[in-house]
Amino acid sequence: MKLFGSYTSPYVRHCRIVLEMNRQDHQLIPVDFSASASQSPTKRVPYFEHDGVKLHDSAAIIRYLRSLAEQPFCEDPADFDLFCMVSTAMDTEINLFLLERDGLAPEQSPYLQRQRDRIESILADLNQRELPSEGPYTDGQLRLACYLSWAQFRQRLDIHQWPALQQFLASLNNQPWFANTHPALS
CATH class of the missing domain: 3.40.30.10 (Glutaredoxin)
Incomplete structure (x- = not known):
């Protein structure tokens, strides 16, 4: 592979x-x-x-x-929805990150501000959800953890304003398979 x-x-x-x-x-x-x-x-x-x-x-x-591996991928509609929501936030955040590197910021464009608002709305929704403090984790939850970790690594969000998300990410940071793939270690 x-x-x-x-x-x-x-x-x-x-x-x-x-x-x-x-x-x-x-x-x-x-x-x-x-x-x-x-x-x-x-x-x-x-x-x-x-x-x-x-x-x-x-x-x-x-x-x-x-x-x-004969394992399910997003085995129910709720997890697939979580996977898709997080993917939307992540795509949007990465696009804003790359555009800002080129000198374009949300403050310069109503469209880009709408994209920033989209991320905030998704994070607010996700922060209200009940998230596990231990595994096993679904692919929607793993996608969320990867996004949150990347956004912190790139200094794209202050996780402290999202306490449930902060607690969720902290629980995954203790998992060797998650910690060992952190971009700062590569």
Whole structure:
């Protein structure tokens, strides 16, 4: 199995966590913006190859890895909704992060401010939910943890304003398979 991506990507991290939790033999092949732009039709990471199977989205990769291990992927509609909500927040946050690196900020555009508001709305909703303090964790919950950890790593949010999310992330930070994939360690 070959997983192509960056150590800092929360999408790649989610794939790495599933691979590690399932002890699936794999190789992480680091790629940057230019490599992903030329090697993947989505022009982003992760992408994946295994036994002739090529996948280009983290959700497809995770679903594939789960099926190989005979495990469910988002086994109920509520978890799939959580997975999708977090993916929306994460996509939006990453886009804002990259746009700000190019000098474009939410304060400059009503559209970008709407995107910032979208993230805040999702975080407020998620902070009201009952989240586990120990595993096993679902893929929706793992996606949330990867997002929160990445957002803190990139200094995109102050987790203290979201106490339930802060407590949830703290519980996962104690898991070796989660802590060992943190971007600061790579």
